[in-house]
Amino acid sequence: MGDELTHIPVLPEEVIELLDPHPGQVYVDCTAGLGGHACMIAERLGPDGTIILNDMDQGNLDRAKVSVANALCPDAPGSAKVHAIRGNFAELPRAINNLGLKADMVIADLGFASTQVDDPQRGLSFRFSGPLDMRLDPSMPITAEELVNTLPEKDLAQIIFRFGEDKSARRIASKLVAAREVEPITTTDRLAEIVRSAIPGPRGSIHPATKTFQALRIAVNDELGSLDALLRSIGIALKKSHAGNPSWIATGARVGIIAFHSLEDRPVKRAISEWTSNDWCESITRKPIEAGDAEIASNPRARSAKLRGIRAGK
Numbered sequence: 001m002g003d004e005l006t007h008i009p010v011l012p013e014e015v016i017e018l019l020d021p022h023p024g025q026v027y028v029d030c031t032a033g034l035g036g037h038a039c040m041i042a043e044r045l046g047p048d049g050t051i052i053l054n055d056m057d058q059g060n061l062d063r064a065k066v067s068v069a070n071a072l073c074p075d076a077p078g079s080a081k082v083h084a085i086r087g088n089f090a091e092l093p094r095a096i097n098n099l100g101l102k103a104d105m106v107i108a109d110l111g112f113a114s115t116q117v118d119d120p121q122r123g124l125s126f127r128f129s130g131p132l133d134m135r136l137d138p139s140m141p142i143t144a145e146e147l148v149n150t151l152p153e154k155d156l157a158q159i160i161f162r163f164g165e166d167k168s169a170r171r172i173a174s175k176l177v178a179a180r181e182v183e184p185i186t187t188t189d190r191l192a193e194i195v196r197s198a199i200p201g202p203r204g205s206i207h208p209a210t211k212t213f214q215a216l217r218i219a220v221n222d223e224l225g226s227l228d229a230l231l232r233s234i235g236i237a238l239k240k241s242h243a244g245n246p247s248w249i250a251t252g253a254r255v256g257i258i259a260f261h262s263l264e265d266r267p268v269k270r271a272i273s274e275w276t277s278n279d280w281c282e283s284i285t286r287k288p289i290e291a292g293d294a295e296i297a298s299n300p301r302a303r304s305a306k307l308r309g310i311r312a313g314k
């Protein structure tokens with residue numbers, strides 16, 4: 001992969017406005033990706049600012065670290081206060097506590113980066129032929145190939161129904177089990193073809209395998225479990241901060257979460273409503289913020305982005 005790889009950050013101006021960065025503040029990016037959002041914030045924090053970058057993908061994290069250090073301290077990137085932490089964001093609050101830092105801004109831009117979905121070797125997309133992997137962190141133990149070839153039919157159907165919200169889940173699972181008895185399912189194109197054969201009738205505008213791919217990716221990476229853990233940690237930190245106890249989230253800090261489908265947005269909405277009803281924070285997005293037509297035209301992934309935000313304390 002060359003250095004020309006980029007990931008266009010979604011809702012860039014909206015994220016800046018929501019986080020409201022000031023020179024010298026501490027910014028925590030739970031999903032650094034290629035550092036798109038982080039670089040925009042870094043330019044506003046200046047050399048006295050501190051940035052914590054987290055990602056479960058070492059390749060993305062390494063790239064983000066270099067560009068963010070340059071954006072934070074263009075004259076002396078080596079002296080930039082950038083902490084790069086590789087791992088699941090579910091574990092991030094502990095790492096921030098260990099650094100003894102308090103966040104003035106936190107962002108989580110959920111899902112995958114373009115470097116991941118456009119890499120055929122990751123097996124995240126039926127647009128490319130590749131191995132059925134789907135791990136965002138290649139050191140994780142379970143691949144989509146293992147799930148598809150070993151799970152009982154009932155469990156496969158449940159994953160496709162719950163995480164893909166696909167009404168044809170049972171039929172797809174039954175086809176997958178029949179096909180794997182003939183020969184293990186090891187590639188994205190074979191999976192896509194089997195799913196397509198399970199769904200009769202005219203083709204709509206989206207590929208019939210879209211939901212199955214989403215479901216398997218969510219299951220392989222335990223995406224909703226990680227999100228729940230992050231939301232729980234943010235809630236605990238807000239509660240502590242509200243009570244005047246030490247917390248990794250500063251009073252007055254702004255937190256933004258960008259979801260890309262309803263399975264992500266629902267728990268975020270629920271968590272914010274719990275935090276606000278306890279007076280631990282105030283919501284600063286009455287409705288989720290969505291991309292305008294111009295952004296969607298230049299970055300189609302922004303079409304489904306929903307940004308919700310809060311300010312810690314009352």
Ligand SMILES: C[S@@+](CC[C@H](N)C(=O)[O-])C[C@H]1O[C@@H](n2cnc3c(N)ncnc32)[C@H](O)[C@@H]1O
Pocket residue numbers: 007008009010030031032033034035036037038054055056057060087088089090109110111112113136223226227
């Ligand atoms: C949409 S991209 C972030 C893009 C970034 N905001 C930018 O502007 O470049 C999502 C990133 O989050 C990472 N990621 C997804 N789930 C994660 C998790 N549970 N823990 C840590 N990183 C995660 C992915 O590896 C990916 O690099």
